[in-house]
Amino acid sequence: MRKDLVELGTHQAAFFPRVDGNTLTLSWVDELLFACLSKDWLTPVDVLMHRSSAGEELRNGWGMRIGDCFLAMRLRQWAEHRGAEAALESVPYRTDRPPMLVARYRLTAVGDEIKRRGLAEIAQGARLPVWGVTAYDPLAPWVVVDDGTAHQRVQRLEGRATQDDE
Template sequence: MTIHIATSVDLGTAVRRGLREPVRFVSDNWLVGPCSPDPEAHARARCEHWALRGRERTRFLGSFSEIMKAIDSRQRIVVWMSRLGSDTVACWALCAWRLLRWPDRPNLDLVVLGGPAEADDETGVGGGFIRVAPAGVRRSLDQVRPLSLTRAREMALFWRKLSGRSPLLSAKGVSATRERRQLAELGDYQASFFPRFDGRALVLSRFDELLFSCLDRQGSTAVDVFVSRGAAGEELRSKWVSLIGDIFLSIRLAQWAKHNGDDAALLSEPHRADHEMMAARYRLSERGRDIMRHGLTGIAQGAPLPVWGATAYDPAAPWVEVGGPSGQRLQRLGERPTQELDE
């Protein structure tokens, strides 16, 4: 018996239509939010990140459980993925969890739908969408290839790095394989959510700076931020939304509005309870304007944000983005960097 697993809803739906066979998948974006090397902890963390309750939570956990049952079985598994970043990360996780159960004989086959062009964006991470017709899925059956134990172990290693408590560090001179280059690109992407330190001042992450810059003085919903005019809005749309998704904008705005109580950087007021992207209007408080002008007084002033295994704005692990001769890196505030991606 062969079990088919897809790394996204879109791929799962396409493969199911093309093969007319059951395909297992979960509805998730693996490029945002927390993750864990432990499958059960990972599923719980994802539910909390997306604030899943009731039927939505039950549906998500049920889909995840079906995948883990396949992982635990001795059956041959065919993983259907694409070059998009979220699909790549999901594939790494599946390999890692399969090896936890069957370390010497993972019995995994791999099919990559689409081509590198679909994942060609300025970040190198792979954002956007993959469109595959049922006929294309059937033709791809000829491209099914067994995943070697060496490759499966490499992918599992990447997942352990990504789900570790320390953030990925972009380093020059990583191996020339496409996967290791993508690991480095994912490190750059992750660093964009961490506060920056230029040797004098501690300032917002690049992503949060863009978010704050798109807020109107009269108040903006997440939809308003999404369509904001100007350079900041254009950068959010062209570089970020295809990776993070639009819902993440409302999640991050709400995190800032709830952080630090009366001294929050963002003020919020209810707007439309029936629409997640328009549930509230946000504007900079006096504290928020001060942060934009002068920077952060400390790591704790920022709203914590899990980015895979690490957390941005975490006083207990004060990782900051810094510049250097070899480019941007992440290091603890006040310490010199010691990690490399290909350690």
């Protein structure tokens, strides 16, 4: 039973932003998405089928667990989050098709900066409800912290961890 709980916790932790020292980074799942994105317009299908280790991890590791429609939903959430300061922008593509082809996405300058340097603040991330809490919620900032062992833990962000803390 304990092993099952650890596996479930590890799975859920992959949706929360991470703290590494003073750097606040994307969740593991969002990092995979961003790794497959660029300035080129891509559908969620293109992202899922990206020829890279991140694309392979999305297909073989996460695609089986969360499904392809989650990826389309997550890309839309990022594109709709923060308006003009969104990390992704979208354009309609084949609106008469399934969610995986309805829109195309690309990184904005903000998204490229997040991809390269991490999050300036937790509110830059598109919120994602996960089992009764919300990832990237500045009012309840839960993050993943590596505890120095083989395990990670989700904890509330104390103080303000940003890329440029001084």
